[in-house]
Amino acid sequence: MQVSIETTSGLERRMTVGIPAADFDSEVNKRLQEAAKTIRINGFRKGKVPLKVVKQRYGAGVRQEVMGDMINRTFQDAVSEKEVRPAGQPAIEPLESKEGQDFEYVATFEVYPEVELKETAGFDIEKLIADVGTEDVDKMIDILRKQQAEWVEVERAAADGDKVNIDYKGTKDGEVFEGGSAEKQDLVLGSGRMIDGFEAGVEGLKAGDSKTLALTFPEDYHSEDLKGAAVEFEVTVNSVSEQELPELNAELYKKFGIDTETEDEFRDEVQKNMERELKNAVKTQAKTQVMDKLIDANEVELPSALVAGEIDALRGQMAQQFGAQAQQLDLKGILPDEMFEEQAKRRVSLGLIVGEIVKQKEIKVDGDKVRAMVEEIASTYQEPEEVVTYYYSNQQLLAGVESAVLEDQVVEAILADANVTETQSNYEDVIKAAQGNQGEQ
Structure with missing residues (x-):
């Protein structure tokens, strides 16, 4: 296999891969011989069709099949040989394939940029702190009652x-x-x-x-x-x-998944939920500041393929709001790329920067923190142990938690080297600040 690569512009690369005729034709003949054992053609017994006839009838199709398989197999070997990391799927341009001639194809793709971290320490971070007081719980219970009013x-x-x-x-x-x-x-x-x-x-x-x-x-x-x-x-x-407003009684409590007869126990559960929400809000508010400063301090060239993929992902998330009707809609017409471009670029940029920090600081996913996050998620369900077991049996779900934990560990590492000022606030303001930042992540 011969491989050559050139830079066309920015992050784009054009790679030419050549496969010797002997290797290509050998694979074609091997598949034709296998096919000859099972195909039926009028005038010949099963398994007795001459290879020449099989090649005339099926040769072109088999060559196309081998071409696709060869491209898939050799592309990964070629990028490894040239030590490049494709960002997104390549555009493949197969050249003409004739028996007895070497087969060539051209793959055009973008590569991941080299991220040179300019600044990750000494950031000024304001961390909001608050408590869940009696008045906060009263307001929340009033909101819950109004929902059922x-x-x-x-x-x-x-x-x-x-x-x-x-x-x-x-x-x-x-x-x-x-x-x-x-x-x-x-x-x-x-x-x-x-x-x-x-x-x-x-x-x-x-x-x-x-x-x-x-x-x-x-x-x-x-x-x-x-x-x-x-x-x-x-x-x-x-x-x-x-x-x-409905009365505070067991019937109302049950509507919010709280099985109790007493108002005190209901208030305790409401307060626990609010404290959990407050903890996440404080973390989100600080995390957003860290991410903003990382982006401001570190400019990264973005592969358009990654941005396009993130746009599609964001559009898909929004389309879920349309339910089953979304499959019948022209999503790109209703939700054009421009709606998501800025957020997609932010996400891709952060992904590249965070990835480089993980690499440089040699941060490994903390299994105990993964377990703690899974258990925290599970605590909001009626059967927490079953939820924990389900997460650990579903690799895709667990990978999502591991990714979130790794990102949290990066934020913790940045905060450890930052100038953090704690500012006393209140429950409502911290929640509002976090909600205003959630769409940016």
């Missing part, structure tokens, strides 16, 4: 937090504008669904009341015709409903 119609004026059923008609310069009218529309006051002033204007109205609201659309509104436009809405209230 029922709407009960009342005969009074609407207030913030109430649900109203309304008819409304919007006009601009006396003309009804598109999308500005509805009948029997439910609206929770204070939800922010409508433009500024609409929901506040409905407060104080009772069922049967009508009111004209003079409002202005925001300058950044998505419709060009309505940006900054002065409009009027004629609103009629059909009904007013308030939330009726």
